[in-house]
Amino acid sequence: MNNIAYYNPTKVISGEGCVKNFQNFRDFGKSALIVCSHSAARISGALDDVRLLLNNAKISFEIFDKIEQNPFVETCYEAGALAREIKADFIIGIGGGSPLDAAKAVAVFAMYPDYEPEDIFKVEFTKALPVIAIGTTAGTGSEVTQYSILTVRSIENKKSVASPLLFPKIAFLDPVYTHTLPFESTIATAIDALCHAIEGYFSLKADEVSDALAEKAIEIVGRGLISLTRGKLDTDLRQSLLYGSTIAGMVIAQTGTGFVHAAGYPLTYFDGIPHGTANSYFIADFLEYMSLAREDKEKKIYKLMGISNMNDFRSLIDIAVPNRITLTREKAQQYTKSVCASRHLTSSVFTVNEEIIYDIYKQYVK
Amino acid sequence: MNNIAYYNPTKVISGEGCVKNFQNFRDFGKSALIVCSHSAARISGALDDVRLLLNNAKISFEIFDKIEQNPFVETCYEAGALAREIKADFIIGIGGGSPLDAAKAVAVFAMYPDYEPEDIFKVEFTKALPVIAIGTTAGTGSEVTQYSILTVRSIENKKSVASPLLFPKIAFLDPVYTHTLPFESTIATAIDALCHAIEGYFSLKADEVSDALAEKAIEIVGRGLISLTRGKLDTDLRQSLLYGSTIAGMVIAQTGTGFVHAAGYPLTYFDGIPHGTANSYFIADFLEYMSLAREDKEKKIYKLMGISNMNDFRSLIDIAVPNRITLTREKAQQYTKSVCASRHLTSSVFTVNEEIIYDIYKQYVK
Numbered sequence: 001m002n003n004i005a006y007y008n009p010t011k012v013i014s015g016e017g018c019v020k021n022f023q024n025f026r027d028f029g030k031s032a033l034i035v036c037s038h039s040a041a042r043i044s045g046a047l048d049d050v051r052l053l054l055n056n057a058k059i060s061f062e063i064f065d066k067i068e069q070n071p072f073v074e075t076c077y078e079a080g081a082l083a084r085e086i087k088a089d090f091i092i093g094i095g096g097g098s099p100l101d102a103a104k105a106v107a108v109f110a111m112y113p114d115y116e117p118e119d120i121f122k123v124e125f126t127k128a129l130p131v132i133a134i135g136t137t138a139g140t141g142s143e144v145t146q147y148s149i150l151t152v153r154s155i156e157n158k159k160s161v162a163s164p165l166l167f168p169k170i171a172f173l174d175p176v177y178t179h180t181l182p183f184e185s186t187i188a189t190a191i192d193a194l195c196h197a198i199e200g201y202f203s204l205k206a207d208e209v210s211d212a213l214a215e216k217a218i219e220i221v222g223r224g225l226i227s228l229t230r231g232k233l234d235t236d237l238r239q240s241l242l243y244g245s246t247i248a249g250m251v252i253a254q255t256g257t258g259f260v261h262a263a264g265y266p267l268t269y270f271d272g273i274p275h276g277t278a279n280s281y282f283i284a285d286f287l288e289y290m291s292l293a294r295e296d297k298e299k300k301i302y303k304l305m306g307i308s309n310m311n312d313f314r315s316l317i318d319i320a321v322p323n324r325i326t327l328t329r330e331k332a333q334q335y336t337k338s339v340c341a342s343r344h345l346t347s348s349v350f351t352v353n354e355e356i357i358y359d360i361y362k363q364y365v366k
Numbered sequence: 367m368n369n370i371a372y373y374n375p376t377k378v379i380s381g382e383g384c385v386k387n388f389q390n391f392r393d394f395g396k397s398a399l400i401v402c403s404h405s406a407a408r409i410s411g412a413l414d415d416v417r418l419l420l421n422n423a424k425i426s427f428e429i430f431d432k433i434e435q436n437p438f439v440e441t442c443y444e445a446g447a448l449a450r451e452i453k454a455d456f457i458i459g460i461g462g463g464s465p466l467d468a469a470k471a472v473a474v475f476a477m478y479p480d481y482e483p484e485d486i487f488k489v490e491f492t493k494a495l496p497v498i499a500i501g502t503t504a505g506t507g508s509e510v511t512q513y514s515i516l517t518v519r520s521i522e523n524k525k526s527v528a529s530p531l532l533f534p535k536i537a538f539l540d541p542v543y544t545h546t547l548p549f550e551s552t553i554a555t556a557i558d559a560l561c562h563a564i565e566g567y568f569s570l571k572a573d574e575v576s577d578a579l580a581e582k583a584i585e586i587v588g589r590g591l592i593s594l595t596r597g598k599l600d601t602d603l604r605q606s607l608l609y610g611s612t613i614a615g616m617v618i619a620q621t622g623t624g625f626v627h628a629a630g631y632p633l634t635y636f637d638g639i640p641h642g643t644a645n646s647y648f649i650a651d652f653l654e655y656m657s658l659a660r661e662d663k664e665k666k667i668y669k670l671m672g673i674s675n676m677n678d679f680r681s682l683i684d685i686a687v688p689n690r691i692t693l694t695r696e697k698a699q700q701y702t703k704s705v706c707a708s709r710h711l712t713s714s715v716f717t718v719n720e721e722i723i724y725d726i727y728k729q730y731v732k
Contacts, residue, residue, distance in 0.1 A: 003379055003380065003381035003383070003384040003387055004379070004380050004381055005377060005378065005379045005380075006377070006378040006380075007375075007376075007377040007378070008374065008375075009373075009374075009375035010373075011371060011372070011373040012371065012372040012373070012575065013369055013370070013371045014369065014370050014371075014372075014573060015369035015370055017369070018369040021369055207380060207609070208582060208586065208606075208609040208610070208613060209378065209579070209582075209609075209612075209613055209616070211582065212578050212579050212581070212582030212583075212613060213575070213578050213579075215578065215581075215582070216574060216575075216577065216578030216581070217578075220574065240574075243573070243574040243575075244574070246575075247574060247575055247578060250575070
C-alpha cells in the first residue's frame, strides 16, 4: 500500500510590510534569540524591523550573527548554548537557507544541554523551541520545511536533520527584504527553488497536492528565471520569486529532493560552489532521466515555463550559469560515491545507478 | 497593507487502505467518540474499519450516529455531553460534510459543560478535543478546514464557526469509502467542491498558494464533473474527485467562500435542496460577475476545465443539475436579505450588491 501524507503546519504570512505589521511576537514568549549571518539580515532591513518590534513588545533578545554560508553544526551548537543562557523562549531566524536551517538546529540544541554537536543527527529529539523564519532570499524553502541541512566536518559533507518539530511556526515573506540580494545570488537561489519544484514533482512521494504546488512553483520560478537571464529584475519579479520559492519549499516538505541536491552538496563542500549554482550542474540531466518514467510531467514543465523542449531547458540553465568549474577524475569518482551513499537515487520516479551519476559528473572532467 | 496568511496544519493521509493501515490512533488517547450519520459511515465500510482499529489498539469508544443532514447545533451539543460522559480524548468524524462539521462542534462542546448550544457562536473558545476526519464523500472539504457549518433554528439558517482549533489533526482520504455514494450525491458534492475552488480563486484573500491549489482543484473536479455528466463513474474518477475536493477544501481554509454559498444556504434550510445542488444555482452567475474584475482567471478556469467559454460552463451546470425548483417572489426577497446580512458580498474581487443578488434569485421565480 502506497499511502501518501501531506503535512505542513507552518503559517505563511506574506506581503510588503508583513513583519512590521505583526503584533503577536509576544505569543511566543518574553525572550528571543535572533539567528542570522553577519550582513544579510542587516542590509535587508529585516533585523532593524525585528529589533523594533521586539523592543516595542518588551521582549528581551540577543543576536547571534555568526552563521556562515553552509553552516557548521558546531556553530549552531554554540548558538544553542547562548539560547539557553538567555533563557530564550523562541528563535527568530533571519536570512537565506543558511541562517534559517541554523535557526532550526539552534532550537534543538537549546533544549538539550547534554548534546554533543553531532548528536542532533543521532539521537531522536522530542522537543525544540519554536522558530520564526524571516526570509531574505528567494530559493531555500527552509522557511516552510522540517529540514535543517548542516555541514559536518567529520564526513566532509552536508547532512540533513528532519523532524516535524522543525517546521517554523511562522514564515514571513516580505519581498522588500530580498531587494538587496545581489543579481548573481538571485539567479542561484532561483535555480535552487526551481530544482526543489522539479525534484519534488518527480518524487515517489508526490501527490495531487504537492503536484499542484510544484506546477505553480515551476511556472512562477521557471518564468522568473527566464526573465532574469534577460537581465530583468524589478520589484514584481522579486516578489513572485519569493512566493514561488516558498511554494517550492512546501513541495519538498512533502517529497524531499532528488539526486540533484545530493550531487550538488560535494561541490559546495569541497569546491565552494554556491548551493543553487551547484544544483544547476545537474538539473537538466535529472529532468532528462525522469522523463523516461514520466514524459507527461516533463512536457508539462516546458509548457508551464513557456519553453518548447529539453534544448530550451538546457540553454536556459547554460545562460543562467555560464561558467562551470572543471573537476578532476578523482573528484568525480569521490563525489559519485558520496551521492550513492545517500538515499536520493531511489526516491524519484526513475531510479538512476552509480554509473549514471558518474557519467553526469564526468561531463565536468576536462 | 494587505498581508495574506496561509495556514493549514491538518495532516492529509491518502490512498486506498490508508485508514486500515494507520497504526497510531493511540497517540490521541484511550477513549474516542465516533461521530457519524446513521447509514453512510456503515455502508461505506469506514465505521467497521475504525472499530476494528480501535479495538486492536484497546481504545474504548462510543458511536454517536444521530448526525442529520445539515446538522443542528443542538445535536452536536448532545453528542458533546456524551463525549464528556465517556471521557473521550478525541473525536473521530466519519462521513460527508455534515458529520465532519458536527464532529468539530462536538469537540468544542465536549470541553465546555456550561455552554448553551448557541454559545459556540458567541463565546470565544480556547480548547477543543482533537478531531480525526474520515471522509466518505468528495465535496465538503471539511476534513481540511477550520470551519463548522451548523444549522440554527433561531435564525432559520446555517451559521459558521471558525477557529484554528477546529482543523482536524488528520484527514484520511480513502477513495474506497466513496464507492457507495449514489450518483446524484456524487454530482452534487462535486459541484460543491468546484464552487469551493472557484469562490476561493476569486477571493480577496487568495494568494499564490491558494491559487495553485484552486487551479489544481478546478482542473481535477471540473473535468471530473464533465465526465460525470457523460455518465462515467469509475474507481479512478472517484479517487480524483476525492483528492480534488480536499484540495478545494484547502483553498477555502485560506480564502473562505463567496456569495454562492451564502445564496445556497436558505435554499437548503427552507426548501431542502442539498447543499451542492443549491450552490449549482449560483455558480455560473458568480463566475460571470467575477470575470468583470479578473477576466484572466475566468479564462484560466475554462482552460483548466477543457471548455471554451461561459456558455459551455452554463451548459455543464444545466446538464449536471437539470431540474431546478421555482421560488416565490417573497422567498426571493427574503433570501436576498439573508445573503446581504452575511459578509459574503464583499469578500470577492468583484463586489455585488443587493440588487444583483435579487436579480440572481429572480431567475428562479416563475
